[in-house]
Amino acid sequence: MFLLRTIISTIAVIIASNFELSFCGCARAEYEIDGKCCPICAPGYHVYWHCTADTSTTCFPCPQSTYTDEPNRLTECFSCTVCDTVQHLKDKKDCTRSADTICEPQEGFHCIKLNKASCALAVEHTECKPGQYIKQTGTAFTDTVCAGCTDGTYSNGSLTACLPHSKCETMGLTEMKPGTSSSDAECEKVTSVGLIVGVTIVLVAVVTVAIISAYIIYRKHKASRSKKSGECRTPREATEDDETVSEYLNSSLLTQSNISNMIVIGSTLL
Template identity: 40%
Template sequence: FESFIWTIPVILVLESTGSCITCGKVEYRIGDECCPMCLKGHHVHSHCTKFTSIPVCVLCIDSTFLDEPSGKTTCNNCTTCDPGLGLKVKQPCRPSSDTVCETLEGFYCLDPTKDGCRAAQRHSSCKPGQYISHTGTTSTDTVCSDCPGKTYSDGSLTSYQPHTECEFLEIEPGTPWLDSECGVASLPTAGFIAGVLIGVLFFLIASIAGVCLFMRRREMERREIMRTRQNLDPQIPKQASPDQEIPMLSGGTGKDSSPRHSQGLHIL
């Protein structure tokens, strides 16, 4: 009995001694043993024992990894870059490193990591009447600003645009989201121009026709006067051509060929 009593303190001392065992930085404790850690990219297949001083380590496979030395018996699952979260693969998973994700086009990172991103969100869309004052990046959201007076933007422009100043007629005034709508009713149209040209043409034709008619009437009146004079005085010759000789009036029976001056002869 006395020997049993002395055994208990010895056991307690041995247990306390075992519990005070401290392993090194590159070791892990398994029971009363300190085993060397497996290198990164590897996990422990079987631990070291009193008879084997090192564990059996195997490579991480099947989309798993360990990015630091450890005594783990399993590897960590690789991260999936979910397009639904606005992510895509920047660097694929390896046995010694996890997948590195980055943002999709049109997204910015909400949860950045050392080399990538864990969660992203789509850039904000500006409303009609606003313009994009700062374009969104992979790390910052889009910044929208309201259009000042007499300017507009449909929400997709990177700068506001001034309203168009209508030269003739403004059908609809401009708004912060729409440009002014100008009319063309007061502008000379093709039909109007054609009508003016046709009117001018008819006026010219009518004027020429009037002049021709007036000259013809004058000619007819002159001829009528000539016929009237011939009827009153048969001795007045008809209109002669420029190269035709005009016969002289004779005072005798026609035998006297001596020339005499005609009296009162007028050729119109």
């Protein structure tokens, strides 16, 4: 009997407590102030006057550059967030009376701290080093992913894929410096020693023939003049002979123009 009475008393206390709470507590869309339950304000508004026994809550729109994003009992709205350029942020969506500003990272940066849907702090994307390529490009919320080049390829760090080293032999060139993971092979056109010697011999032979030809022409002309005028020559005749020799030399292969042409041809061959 005692046990039954105890159980009944406990149940009665629980029922009474729940009844009191349901009777005295404010509804979900209300707030309690001075023993009264007042209606809350909608997002974008704040409480201007609390309710009284005869009037409901007076809500007022949030002033410019302020907001409330949830039903509230606030007497003042929150200040809109300003996207800080020092934190490498920029506006993605402007602030409204019912929603705060949404910030996002500047170009080349990614977010490392979020406040709801807005970025609060951003850092610069990682730059890949020479010998690495960009495996995954950085986004507003992820950093750049770098990876190393494999043997036989190279990258300066700005490529999205490594490039193969140049094959100098296939281009008819000689490899002067082998490629590395960060630079291409260096190729150069190299002339063989045999070709250099051959071209040099040809040039010497041409110059020699030109000199001999000029000398033979000169001797023939001199002999011809001697037969016509005798062994003795006047100063005037000597001068004429010198002018004739000069004409032969100018008309021969041994001229400055011809020698320059031979040098150019030899350089081209080398």
